[in-house]
Amino acid sequence: MNRKTLLLVLLLPLLLTLTAGLGYAVLSLPEQPQYLPKLVIDNINESGVSHPVTAVLLNFRGYDTLLELVVLLLALLAVWSLNMPAAEDKTSPNLVLDILTRLLTPVLILVTAYLLWIGAHAPGGAFQAGSVLAASGVLLLLGGYRISDKLTGLPLRIILMAGPSVFILIAVLTLLLEGQLLKYPTAQAGLLIVIIETVATISIGATLAALFLGARPIATNRATASEKNMDQGSEKDGEHK
């Protein structure tokens, strides 16, 4: 019996025990507690939206959502700091992909706006809308489209930062005016949530599409220039040796 089979024979009983234990834990759970759902339903009129999940996400537990946006940004920073070269797509995109991209991008943007708006009273909201927006971004990237070199610097960073910044700004304002972090005044809650969600949607879409690209977008002129410099440098090194 080689090592791999031995490992599997030892591993399977352990995993089966774990599965059985977790299954038993789920089946022996006590009755569903009524306290939290009731709390949400009772206070939903004060939250500014009528869908309970959106109310929890952006009002009752807004702090979680704020940190979630920061996690997205942190992941992008980590990806950029790894300094991988951007995958260059030298082949021209397939005709079908190209036409599909042109047809689908406006539709996806429309769906984004719909999901964003419907989130107030039905399943939907900033994250779902942001994902659809990111999907259109991924489609564009696959089709060989890249944003203009002028926009890869500060403008892109402003778009990426907008969601968390606006959220933090509103959090600080509520802290100063209401005395508690993210405690929206009841009358303005709906408006504040729509503002946060709109900006967050754009930031989430941009962040996810940038994560898909997997590298810091550098202006191509500068990139090729630095590559040329590096090539020349290495050639010179070769000559010295």
Add this chain to the structure above:
Amino acid sequence: MNPANFFALIGIVLFSIGLLGLIINSHLLRKILAINIMGSGVFLVLVALARRTENMPADPVPHAMVITGIVVAISATALALTLMLRVASETGHATLPDEVEE
């Protein structure tokens, strides 16, 4: 067995399958996929258990937690994939060393 428990048990099975895949595969891409399967299992458990009794509205708190979890999982996966590419470009292969070198 009501549907909630059924789906929760399926979620646990998914979690275990993912854990098995995470342990026995040495290729990093397979490990990342396995972690995602484990995550999907956890999300399924949370979504299923949010509505355990039939004639009651679902508890919105676990649903909101799952949305948060999905976004964190996406960003973690993207970071893991980039790290894997970096490992591949440094060492030439995307696997962790199998044996301890002596």
